[in-house]
Amino acid sequence: MPSLLQGSGLKVVKRGPADYVMEKTGTAENMVLDTVAVVGSRISSDGYLAFSTSAGSKTDTPLIELAQSISVVTEEQLRDRQPSSVEQAVAYTAGVRVEAAGMDPRFDLISVRGYPTVYHGDFLDGLRQPNSGWLSYYSTVPYNLERIEVVKGPDSMRYGQLSPGGLVNRVSKRPSADAPQEVQLQVGSHNHLQGQFDVGGEMGSDVQYRLVGVMRDAQTDIEQVDNDVTLLAPTLHWQMSERTDITFITQYQERQTSASPRPYQDGDNLTHFWSGDEDFDKLDQEQWALGYEFNHRWSDQLQLQQNVRYGQVDTTNQYLSAGTLSGTTLSRSSVGLYEEMESLSADTRLMATFDQGKVEHQVMLGADYAYLENDVIYAGGSAPSIDIDNPDYSQPVAQPNNVWTNDSGETHRRGLYLQDQVKLDNWRLTAGIRRDWARDETRNNLTGTVSESRDEKNTWRLGALYAFDSGLSPYFSYAQSFLPESGTDVSGNDFDPTEGEQFELGLKYQPVGRETMLTAAIYQIDETNRKTTDIENPLFQVQTGEVRTRGLELEAVGNVTDDLRMTASYNYNRSEITADNDGNEGSDLANTPRHLASLWVDYRVPALERLHLAGGVRYIGSEYIDNANSNKNSAYSLIDMAAHYDFAGSLQGVRASLNATNVTDEEHISCEGIYCYRGAGRSLIGSIAYQW
Incomplete structure (x- = not known):
């Protein structure tokens, strides 16, 4: 400068x-x-620490100035750890729980501050990735991401319907003049074979492109369960004029795995026997999406941004359900779920910056819309039994012909929001308000009946932060969330949305001139309008249930020395059912551990400065298996290790990597009520990449 x-x-x-x-x-x-x-670009990071995020404010605001807990998994972290799923990618993030239902390649089961994000907190490029509530989900391949942003706590003011825990925003790779290009080959445990590439360039002075591709042929801990993925993701950026640009973001993906990736459970005993059929049992999913990000600046003080994405998911889900065991013969029945889903998401924002004396304003007026339509058929049928001592996995199985469900559904979500970010000397103040309109309609194609529900809701957000020149930033924030609820009470009245609110008090510290950030936060989340049994009409429910969660969250990310970088976190999360008609008052929420901790360290060996050795440990505390707290899942720790070497000379650009997860092959089982799931065992993957 x-x-x-x-x-x-x-x-x-x-x-x-x-x-x-x-x-x-x-x-x-x-x-x-x-x-x-x-050369200008968005504030980001070449290492483990991200300096800004758009997820926490929908503006490019430095993390140190946001009155909110947000964690970012950077592209460098993704490259070092080589995750095969988004679950693995966020496993070392503060306040995040993964694998709550064991090893399951069908979707990413991620919880933030005790609340799952898979249904209502799954975002890509700032837009919701909706799901039908059945088995159609938009899945994401980590290799196509440049970062993952985890926003903690309620944030309906910016994003509409959300669970109180927060959201996970995946950010796609985009064209860039200085983006490295790469080809990579992986081989590893469970017959893992994966090839991937990331290439791009310029098409004239105003157009840049990028193309990411992944092809995986792999199995899992269960030999008969595949984990195959094919991805092709082209993007194109067009600088239409000095003040206008547009980026087109598209992807096509196929995924093949099992519809029932868990072994047979005999009572309380989770065996190692898989009771499915290799030809019949499958989850085949085909998805594609097309969208754009549009930006126009009338001046440095006024600009318009719009994000739009349309997508489709087609799902074939078939599995064999285990019945009774007689001697060594296990009875089975067939189940099939066939679904088509399409969705449209759009978010338009008008942003203005102006001064009033010493006060600087950044005002954002936004409107968003989300639409989802799905058709689902759910059916059952008969299937041959199987001998658990001498299994035959190739018996013919007829297609399920007993249709239990044939539904068509539509959901519409509309929102209008206003936010003001204020700078006054060292103060950073945020205030926002939003109005949401939600409509759901379901048609039962077997009976011809149609059910419809409508909801409206206001939500708020307030935040205050003081940014000391030393890099210390204490803050306070208040935020709300809501989620529409299905069903009716005994009088036939539609249920109101559940509501959440959070008070958070935190401290951030980024030493001047250092790529390190330390954060600490205490929070209280209250969720109300939860459904519980109607005491006077036990076959119905009322909305008098409440849950309170209090927690402490600590995180350290960045470079300790020139040769040592790390991420470390601890989360204490005490969830208590404070109002309930089912006898669970005072109990912990099911599958919500009170303690989570993690540490990942990457060390560059000084004597061989191109060699990096890395390792990590993740601790998941004990948790209750149900809201009655009748039994507990045991605590466990998992150890991961990694190493990579960057070649020089004639092999400049070549990186050889070795990544191992659950090195000790620790068996960890998580039960939800009467159902139990086994976590992923040891996995070892070697890769060779060339980057230019």
């Missing part, structure tokens, strides 16, 4: 973390300056 301002009569003055202004130094000299090239 001094080179740019030489002779201009201006200087840069630091006012706070990530906050600089220009001031006059005197009369500018009348001289010719040397040419200096300036």
Whole structure:
């Protein structure tokens, strides 16, 4: 910056973390300056620490200035850990629980602060990835991501319907003039074979493109359960004019795995026997999506942004359900679920910046819309039994012909929101309000009946942060959430949405000149309008249930030294059922461990500076299997390790990597009520990549 301002009569003055202004130094000299090239880009990171995020505010705001807990898994973390799923990618993130239902390649089962995100907190590029509530989900391949943002706590003011725990926003790779290009081959445990590439370039002076592809042929801990993926994701950026640009983001994906990736359970005993059929048992999913991000700046003070995505998911889900065991013969029945789903998501924002004396405003007025339509057939049928001592996995199985469900559904979500981010000296203040309209309609194609529900809701967000020049930023925030509920009470009245609110008090510290951030937060989340048994009419429910969650969250991310970088986290999360008609008052929420901790360290060996050795440990505390707290899942720890070497000379750009998860092959079983699931065992994957 001094080179740019030489002779201009201006200087840069630091006012706070990530906050600089220009001031006059005197009369500018009348001289010719040397040419200096300036390349601009979004604030991000080349390492483990991200400096800004759009997920927490829908504006590019430095993390140190956001009055909210947000964790970011950077592209460098993704490259070092080589995750095969988003679950694996966020496993070392503060307040995040994964594998609550064991090893399951069908979807990413992620919980934030005790609340699952798979149904209502799954986002891609700032837009909701909706699901039908059956088995159609938009899945994401980590190799196509440049970062993953985890927003903690309620945030319906910006994103509409959400669970109180938060959301996970995946950010797709985009065209960039300086983006590295890469080809990679992986081989590993469970017959894992995966090839992937990431290439791009320029098409003239105004157009850039990028193409990401992945093809995986693999199995899982269960030999008969595949984990195959094919992905093709082209993106294109067009700089239409000096003030207008658009980025097209598309992807096509196929996924093949099992519809029942869990072994047979004999009473309380979870065996290692798989009771399915290799030809019949499958989850085949085909999905594609087409969208764009549009930006237009009328001036430096006024701009328009719009994100739009349309997508489809076709799902074939078939499995054999285990029945009774007689001797060594296990009876089975067939189940099939066939679904087509399409969705449209759009978010339009008008942003204006202006000053009122010493007060700087960044005002955002936004409107979003989400639409989902799905058709589902759910059926059952007969199937041959199987001998558990001498299984035949190739017996013919007829298609299920007893149709239990044939439904068509539509959901519409509309929202209008207003947010103001204020700077006053070192203060950073945020206030926002939103109005939502929700409509759901389901048609039973077997009976011809149609059910419809409508909801409207206001939500708020308030935040205050003081950014000391030293890099210390204490903050306080209040936020709300809501979720529409299905069903009716004894009088036939539609249930109201569940509501959530959070109070959070936190402290962030980013030492000046260091790529390190330390965060600490205490929070209280209250969820109301939960359904519980109607005491006077036990076959019905009322909305008098309540849950309170209190927690402490600690996280450290960044470079400890030039050779050592790390992520470390601890989360204490105490969830208590505070109102309930089922006798569970005072109990913990099911499958919500009170303690989570993790540590990942990457060390560059000084004597061999191109060699990195890394390792991590994840601790998941004990948890109750149901809301009655009748039994517990045991605590466990998992150890992961990794190493990579970057070659030089004629092999410049080549990286050899070795990644191992659950190195000790620790058996960990999680039960939800009467159903139990086994977590993923040891996995070892080696890869060779060439980047240029």
